[in-house]
Amino acid sequence: MHALIVLAHPEVDSFSAALAREAATALAATGWTVDLDDLTREGFHAEAGRGDLRDPPAGLLQIMRAQKRAAAEGGFAPDVAEQIRRLQQADLLVLVFPFWWFSGPALLKGWFDRVLANGIAYGPDPYVDGPLKGTRALACVAVGADADYYGPDGVAGDIHALLNPILHGTLAYCAMDVLEPFLVFGADGRDDTHRTAELDRLRRRLTVVADESPIRTSPLRAQ
């Protein structure tokens, strides 16, 4: 079993980076082969566009159509093609990121926009079938604020609902097996005891990640 850990945080000493390294260690100790993909250190850039293609069209680039063609013809630019290759090898995708502006960083969104391409990550039957069907997906999110800020009655909103565009809109769209997200609250402080406990909780979670039942995501309803 092979895991791809995508880290989307610019700082190598951040708590998100520590979570990603802990995930890599824990999975390796449980017998997984692991690819730790630190997007910043890889020099990955977030802006989708003609740079994603080896041979962009002269006229208007319609991205979904261009991706579909590139998927069929192997026409992605080297950085995107390399990320796709690493994704395709994974039985488990772990996304590690801080919660910024009620979502992941632009770096993570850019990975979605560029790498989860039409024909690569999804096909004509979203939510049901696709090239990534059966790949497990775990979002591991470092939230700066405390849990009550993002609780069911929190001023910011419910964290699970706020993650819906990622969990349902992206990972489930690709027919992946979405796992209950791993959420760390109060991640902004420098409370080493709290952080050590959370790293330990992640380690224990990952030792059984192969046996977990996926969650059922659903469309976000009007409120």
Next chain:
Amino acid sequence: MHALIVLAHPEVDSFSAALAREAATALAATGWTVDLDDLTREGFHAEAGRGDLRDPPAGLLQIMRAQKRAAAEGGFAPDVAEQIRRLQQADLLVLVFPFWWFSGPALLKGWFDRVLANGIAYGPDPYVDGPLKGTRALACVAVGADADYYGPDGVAGDIHALLNPILHGTLAYCAMDVLEPFLVFGADGRDDTHRTAELDRLRRRLTVVADESPIRTSPLRAQ
């Protein structure tokens, strides 16, 4: 009255770009001064990090703290400082973007992550007060799919709920006056009649945008 139009689409011939140009023309015709900020053409990059600061710390960069210090000391890197300057002049902010992966493109998220900085776009009293209080904010979104896909019972989820991280989590967080978003569905096709009608609808909307009542956003509740 001065408007900043932030366009987050890589293609100059895209429908999003056409919407941004229409917005600029319509506002100018109504007496606004207009700044059309085409992030791709400006060379804006989306990845937040030490490059946002003129003088990043030697050790771990904690972004919210670093932003607060930079806001007090004028310590932002030139590209961020320039975007901030343009934002601060605006009485109306118009965000024009395509709906990709249930959100805006990474380019837009990067503008949030880097430009809507602590001490610049919000302070200690989010949702209630802040440096941008009273600035009007209009999201203008080109959605490829048809409206029923994103309707209250759509398979993708309700578009207003999906925009909550932007409308409530970002714009209202900054105490801006959030306006009802301008949504164009079926924007992926090449139906010129539809597009012309939608550009016309945007033009008419913007002639009265100064008099519109803001909407009331609220935290996203658990579902």
